[in-house]
Amino acid sequence: MTHVAQIKIPATYMRGGTSKGVFFNLEDLPEVAQVAGNARDALLLRVIGSPDPYGKQTDGMGGATSSTSKTVIVSKSSQPDHDVDYLFGQVSIDKPFVDWSGNCGNLTAAVGSFAISSGLVDADRIPESGIATVRIWQANIRKTIIARVPITNGQVQETGDFELDGVTFPAAEVQVEFMNPADGEGSMFPTGNLVDDLEVPGVGTLKATMINAGIPTIFLNADEIGYVGTELQGAINGDAKALSMFETIRAHGALRMGLIQNIDEAAQRQHTPKVAFVAKSTGYVSSSGKQIAADDIDLLVRALSMGLLHHAMMGTAAVAIATAAAIPGTLVNLAAGGGERNAVRFGHPSGTLRVGAEASLNDGEWSVNKAIMSRSARVLMEGSVRVPGDCF
Structure with a gap:
């Protein structure tokens, strides 16, 4: 019996805040997965190792927790006055679906540095040393997020002494501003009441x-x-x-x-x-x-x-x-x-x-x-993920 060989897809494995996820440049995905739909979901499920009835995600990049069963797709922004579009997929561990209904605030801290390192932010917006302001369009919730990413010698500065409880080692501080964070589809308090x-x-x-x-x-x-x-x-x-x-x-x-x-x-x-x-x-x-x-x-x-x-x-x-x-x-x-x-x-x-x-x-x-908070982010591994060529 003949089986389809594995394919390689460029990807970066990153920590953002207290989460980890697999980051993709939209243009690096197989063409059929560059648009929303069953093929994209099937691909991301296989990358992460879901659905896994054992709950371990052993045959994928996931870490068997909600904080480590995550995927991110970044692209040049389709919105005016923004640098990149950021789409987040929360991958179920034991069920065959990807939830696109919300954002991941922790991984947001890694989007700016990924975008800069991937060449998705115009070079004239990146200082030789200082803070790069990355304007992010969060596509799941259709909101603007500003990430302030430290730069040293033209490169993203990842090491530092900023400590974040829940993360073992210190790193460089990334300030993240969530602009007008209330849900754009309705009232901030959908029932009309504070309590x-x-x-x-x-x-x-x-x-x-x-x-x-x-x-x-x-x-x-x-x-x-x-x-x-x-x-x-x-x-x-x-x-x-x-x-x-x-x-x-x-x-x-x-x-x-x-x-x-x-x-x-x-x-x-x-x-x-x-x-x-x-x-x-x-x-x-x-x-x-x-x-x-x-x-x-x-x-x-x-x-x-x-x-x-x-x-x-x-x-x-x-x-x-x-x-x-x-x-x-x-x-x-x-x-x-x-x-x-x-x-x-x-x-x-x-x-x-x-x-x-x-x-x-x-x-x-x-x-x-x-709303404002500080997080940190770091590249853990970069290169390619491999999946069976017929999984999507």
């Missing part, structure tokens, strides 16, 4: 702040669902009953936010919305053994991604946290102590993160001009 009573069958009626900023997110009070806010992954990810509860909450929140039309659609939209729970500041020990004092943070936040508690914090969820914290009366704002604030430092399982947002109230509607 809702969310009825969840089998769970109860929960106070919830449901927000479209960075990524659609459902914020809950930790104590209402039996937690204190200092939990690490082991306290939740090994608890099948808890994971089922969170998925039920997520599905009913998605319905309430208008992201799906019926509850069954939630299973095919795993990437969004996110579910997070908040609590007032208290001390705890992070997953690395680092002691986090109550005075080090303004509040506690834990968030789930692709059905499991995240080991740190998704970048897009951090944007949602920054935005909600800046708006008096949300559950996030109240957990942080209430009142007006343009920045918070929150505690997550791996440590702490400071995020900021500029919010304003106009004609009874809240808006956010931008």
